[in-house]
Amino acid sequence: MIVVISHPADLHAQRVTETLRARGREVFLLDLADLPRSATLSIDPAGLGLAGQGKVTIRHTDRVVDLSSASAVWWRRPQHVVLDDIGDPDARGFAYGEWHEAIHGAYQLMPCPWMNPVHADEIASHKAFQLSVAPQVGLRVPETLMTSDAEAAQQFIARMEARGGRAVYKIFAATHQVWRETRLVGPADLAHLPSLHLAPVIFQEYVPAVADIRVTLVGGRVFAMSISGAPEVDFRLGLGRAQTAAFNLPAETATALQALMERFGLAYGAVDLRLTADGELVFLEINPAGEFLFVEAGAGHPVTEGLADWLCNPTAAGGAAGGAVGGVATPGAPLPVGGALA
Ligand SMILES: Nc1ncnc2c1ncn2[C@@H]1O[C@H](COP(=O)(O)OP(=O)(O)O)[C@@H](O)[C@H]1O
Ligand SMILES: [Mg+2]
Numbered sequence: 001m002i003v004v005i006s007h008p009a010d011l012h013a014q015r016v017t018e019t020l021r022a023r024g025r026e027v028f029l030l031d032l033a034d035l036p037r038s039a040t041l042s043i044d045p046a047g048l049g050l051a052g053q054g055k056v057t058i059r060h061t062d063r064v065v066d067l068s069s070a071s072a073v074w075w076r077r078p079q080h081v082v083l084d085d086i087g088d089p090d091a092r093g094f095a096y097g098e099w100h101e102a103i104h105g106a107y108q109l110m111p112c113p114w115m116n117p118v119h120a121d122e123i124a125s126h127k128a129f130q131l132s133v134a135p136q137v138g139l140r141v142p143e144t145l146m147t148s149d150a151e152a153a154q155q156f157i158a159r160m161e162a163r164g165g166r167a168v169y170k171i172f173a174a175t176h177q178v179w180r181e182t183r184l185v186g187p188a189d190l191a192h193l194p195s196l197h198l199a200p201v202i203f204q205e206y207v208p209a210v211a212d213i214r215v216t217l218v219g220g221r222v223f224a225m226s227i228s229g230a231p232e233v234d235f236r237l238g239l240g241r242a243q244t245a246a247f248n249l250p251a252e253t254a255t256a257l258q259a260l261m262e263r264f265g266l267a268y269g270a271v272d273l274r275l276t277a278d279g280e281l282v283f284l285e286i287n288p289a290g291e292f293l294f295v296e297a298g299a300g301h302p303v304t305e306g307l308a309d310w311l312c313n314p315t316a317a318g319g320a321a322g323g324a325v326g327g328v329a330t331p332g333a334p335l336p337v338g339g340a341l342a
Contacts, residue, residue, distance in 0.1 A: 007079050013076050075117070139253070139256050169182070209275055216301065223302075226246075
């Protein structure tokens with residue numbers, strides 16, 4: 001059984017699930033938002049009486065699913081447990097913490113390959129860490145300052161301008177509620193710098209480009225797409241007007257991206273690059289659970305099939321669940337990292 005951790009409205013999960021079922025595979029959609037209203041969770045950690053195998057089960061009224069027997073897990077869009085029935089905020093916070101512990105403990109009793117291991121997804125999603133590791137595997141990154149210090153930001157912006165360039169600013173992580181595009185720093189933005197101490201912002205050297213390149217890595221496979229004709233900053237604002245096409249990624253960039261995946265212990269990743277006029281590729285970020293249907297539509301790449309292939313045969317991709325970041329990753333054994341219920 002293949003376990004997909006997401007929710008029913010997730011189109012990406014739907015497509016992959018349909019593909020897997022068409023291949024005759026059993027798929028279980030684990031929607032953590034079913035807890036606690038319409039499902040229960042049970043963990044028998046030592047599996048006494050079960051040949052010493054720990055066991056995790058999810059029970060819906062009509063069905064009991066043994067999660068510990070999963071052959072592969074796709075950590076796609078994990079939801080929060082829904083505790084709206086608990087009115088008292090302290091009690092809700094307590095219950096939330098208990099759910100968090102139970103769920104993350106349960107993951108350890110699902111010892112199959114994960115795409116991606118929870119800890120690897122969590123660690124790799126930090127942009128500060130990405131931009132620090134990327135140059136170590138040979139990728140060019142833009143000059144960057146992540147800061148809550150208005151004076152430091154001002155100096156960074158001035159330095160970019162002094163050499164004839166510009167600076168952009170962007171957020172660390174979008175949420176369901178908040179999404180912000182990357183913007184060029186303009187005079188009006190400078191007036192807001194005094195409030196920077198309230199929350200840090202990413203300032204970055206503006207990288208002029210002829211195209212944005214999206215690279216989707218699935219197991220050992222690399223699917224690259226170019227997006228051109230979009231606005232100068234942030235292609236997502238003009239994706240409808242942009243031209244997309246399959247892109248021939250230089251071998252050395254593909255190798256560097258694979259090395260990045262291995263460093264982070266990721267089996268899946270979606271990378272954003274900028275292609276400059278002189279043909280250089282500049283790394284912006286890697287999304288450990290990034291979207292891919294627009295890549296399929298825009299470049300014809302069979303990403304859904306690639307994902308289904310990996311989930312059916314997870315050991316074939318190589319380095320998939322393993323790879324060590326800071327010595328914490330163990331192949332096939334995801335470790336819990338705090339705060340990662342979302
Ligand atoms: N330093 C930069 N120079 C030029 N464009 C950028 C820069 N950083 C981001 N962009 C544009 O904004 C988009 C979103 O930025 P990105 O770094 O991928 O963050 P996120 O997707 O998390 O918002 C990029 O795909 C690119 O089009
Ligand atoms: Mg991006």
